[in-house]
Amino acid sequence: EKSVHEEQFDPTEFLPDTFNPMIEDNEFSILVPKTRVDFFMQNFDKISQLFKKYNMDFKMNQQRQMVYVSSTAKTQDPTALLIGRQFLKLLARYVDYDVAVKVFNPNVESEVIACDYCSKQETFLKRRLRFIGDNRQTLSALELLTNTQMAVYGSTVAVVGPPRGIALVQKIVKDVFAKNILPSFWIKTLMTRRELEKVPELQGQDWSTFMPKLKKGKSRRKQKEFVPKKPLEERGITDISQQCERAIDKQLEIGAVVKGRKLRM
Known part of the structure; x- marks a missing residue:
């Protein structure tokens, strides 16, 4: 090809x-x-x-x-x-x-791929900048690995190349803009696949062990583990009124509070 x-x-x-x-x-x-x-x-x-x-x-x-x-x-x-x-x-x-x-x-096809998967404009601009890269380095690497030529304008990616390369670019665009997968992951995957294709002994075998794997993102908010309360009997409370008793109730009993003011003892 x-x-x-x-x-x-x-x-x-x-x-x-x-x-x-x-x-x-x-x-x-x-x-x-x-x-x-x-x-x-x-x-x-x-x-x-x-x-x-x-x-x-x-x-x-x-x-x-x-x-x-x-x-x-x-x-x-x-x-x-x-x-x-x-x-x-x-x-x-x-x-x-x-x-x-x-x-x-x-022998050459073309496609204009929509990449407006993000609901927020700020998020879309960050992912588009990441897809292009500094001085178009990321986009150039994807062009060489997919044997296509691309142009990013607005919320579209125009692709020119063989049908196989265009189908690959469609997957990459969806992963980068919809699933927030870094373009570097696809670059590593395509480079690994290209090297494996040069080895005759590995043809027809499973290459999943050689391919890079996505790391699962860690959630920023740590959910507290739910600890159920012990029954009242185990906490030494036999009367429900003891559980509902407040500090101000004790002060009222001994006369430490009169009309919302604390008395000097």
């Missing part, structure tokens, strides 16, 4: 040889973030030329912040429209052009 980081891809390589035009015209629209409109304006000609190779049309409405991909009279492949829509979605999610264009390769 080739790495998506090193593979050089030419989108025109997979164009069909025969001409079979589509019967119906189709169009898809994608909403673009306001901060990403300038990117589409600057690369409008580049995207249009790419779509023309697949006999598709690219349009943009700057006021509505919408981009459109539509079929033409020469469009032959219906799936090209779906791939074109996914290509625009990736660009809107801040994926680089050179990475997003790889979705036109039949």
Whole structure:
């Protein structure tokens, strides 16, 4: 399996040889973030030329912040429209052009994964920062180990790569954001799995003994052990009135308290 980081891809390589035009015209629209409109304006000609190779049309409405991909009279492949829509979605999610264009390769898939599992915004931001890492180190390590390329924007993670790598990234995202599992655990697991795959003697065996295990978190609040009270007879109380007797009752009996004031003895 080739790495998506090193593979050089030419989108025109997979164009069909025969001409079979589509019967119906189709169009898809994608909403673009306001901060990403300038990117589409600057690369409008580049995207249009790419779509023309697949006999598709690219349009943009700057006021509505919408981009459109539509079929033409020469469009032959219906799936090209779906791939074109996914290509625009990736660009809107801040994926680089050179990475997003790889979705036109039949061996490469893409997915936009939602990671809004946290109810509190502060918790979500901390876990997202942990997922990316300092200077993108954690994210780069996960990209190399899963053979994918990712871009984190808002509450989504855009992934480009083989289907196996995308399925793995979906599990990692859910564990990090929903179950609060550190990304370092997955990095250790994937590195261990990669080393075990190089050993022919261990193929087909159980690798659970070699894999890192999650440590159970300790609860911060220690619950006090419940100790039942002894019966009254064992505590030397034979009369219920003795149990309910208070200190102020004894002071009233001896006259030490008069009208809420203590007397000097």
